[in-house]
Amino acid sequence: MDRAAKDKALLDRIGIDQIARNQRARRRGQLGLGLVFMAPALIMVVGVLLVPVLFNIWLSFTKWRKFTGFGEYAGFANYERMPSNPFFNEALINTAIWVGASVVFPIALGLGMAMFFRNLRGAETFKNIIFIPRILAPTAVGVLWFYVYAPDGLLNRGLGLVSGRDVDIGWLYNDATVTPAIIATFVWQTAGLVMVLLLLGLAAIPKDPIEAAHIDGANRWQIFRYITLPLLMPTLLMVTILSVLAGFTVFDLLWVMGANYPGQRSLALAVFMYFEAFQKGSWAFGSAVAVIIGLVVLCVTWFQTVLQARVDRMTR
């Protein structure tokens, strides 16, 4: 009997095939059980996220407009139409303004407040107050600020008290003021969250390098610039990406606060998409705009992952 045959006979005696079958059956059972436990989440993700997204992508390649063209293939026609639409271009520019503003202002303000409150005793109350707007629904915030900016609202009255004369600025009715006014509301609502995230990031920074810098005679600015800021970079990166996404997909505030502004449809891409689809019934075109928004958001998320990995390597 050669060695191979001997080994096989030994394995047969042990019952290795049976053991392997049992293991496979157990793994199948575990997989089944796992799937049962995952089912609610899977159903949610597939049914509420994946299927609508795929359906939307498919719609963007159809001719669906109001009552017709539901299943008719249109190729890239809806995408080709976008650049020639003046409202799309305006919305694109406004969205870019939103993205820029939603990165710069909440982060500058949030970082300033985080640095200020970082080691301040009794700052908890102030931190909580600053965070409160974040827990309010954007629609409620929009309604609240709509009345703050109203012609006879709090802001004009306040300015009137300060200047000693009647102030009648239609903040939400003028081309020049509507976007800055809504951005200010957005900053008011989001700066608190940015502050909290940056405070968490600051708390995670080890004290040793800062103390060493102190001993070496570094001033506060130098410590901030060369130690705190680089070590805070992973948190700042995450906050920046969140802000970009928030700025790119903003809708609620623009919908509520810009309701009476004649150029509402051009306030941002998300609003433009809503007008095209729901008001004009250009479902396929609206879907194409949604796909563009989704693609940009996807790119930003991918960029974040790559950058995050690089920053992690640098700070490790």
Added chain:
Amino acid sequence: MKLKGKLMGTAVGILLAAAPAFAQEVQLFHDKGFWSEQLQTVGDAAGEATGVTITETPYANAEQYKAFVQASIASGETPDMFTWWTGATFAELVSSGQIAPLDDLWAEMIANGGYGEASKELFMVDGQAYAVPLLLARWVVLYNKPLYAELGLEEPQSWDDLIANADAIVAAGETPFLATVHEGWRGFIWFQELLLRMHPEAYNGLNDGSVAYDGPEVRAVFEAWSDMYAKGYFSDPRSTEEFNDYVRGAGAMYLIGEWAAGLVVEAGVPADDLGVFIMPNAVEGAPAAVIVEGAPLVVSVDGAQDENVMQALRFWVSDEGANAWGEATGNYIGNNSAEAPNAIVAEVNADIAQTGATAYLRWWEAVPPDLQGELVAEMNRFMLDPTMETADEVMATMQSLNAAYWADQ
């Protein structure tokens, strides 16, 4: 076994015999949530009178509602009975081939003496009627009778009278007209009225592309409108409470659909204090005219095959249905053998009967739907800065959109 079979047969027989006694139900889809309760009142009245209850199913806003109907029709699941809008958007709906013609029903309605051919025309596409009226509202001027009496003013018989009244009201420190851009759709109200009164010949042409939005007729409208703003005739366009402004007496005259009369009275204005007149023409000798808003109630091709649906529809247009609807909302549906829902509607009816005023479809419904939102936004833009400089920009933008649309047709 035989006994069991007999028992089952008897049970089925009893059920079949009793079936007509069970109330049937027909769903009515709509976007008029503010009339939910009132629609159900009529629906219940239908149930009592005919055994077919109309169950109203509201959608929160017009956009969501349009999305629902468009998606339903596109996927071949048209609702049996639902509301829509007249004009170009109605023609689009009919072109889907899913809406049933109702000429036979209209023939009955007209033969019964309640409805006129003029009402039917609002719901016709290519010579066939495809809807019955859910609402038929004339756009009129509601006015503050006590203020008129206090200032010794009379209902205007001419454009000059109207302007003289407005001047007198301004001189008394009050605001003659209410007009806001609230909710984004109101911008067309004064535009359409001024165009009809100043250039009636251009009114329909504007909506078929033969009259330009930067042409002399439209320019004349903007000049007059701008002048009226300069003279302080209008309330603050940024008000978000136009309706309440009237109730509070913040404006003496309110150009609106007559459906607002019931709401104004309900909000606390004594019915006797509310007067009404149809806006006079600015062109001497021009025929009497009135702007009409119609809301169609349609049934699908499949729905028309269902006797319950048709019975519900017959109840709606009957005197009993019209009275129930009129009592609940103050709305008129064009049924002249029913009672007038309120004194305002009765007065407008009498006025139209006397002058033979021609009905013009409201701009909102008459304009191509693809242009509607974008053009009205421009009119709102003008109202917020009513100078001729802004008017020039607004006219140029409107005409550019208008020309692009018609070039594409």
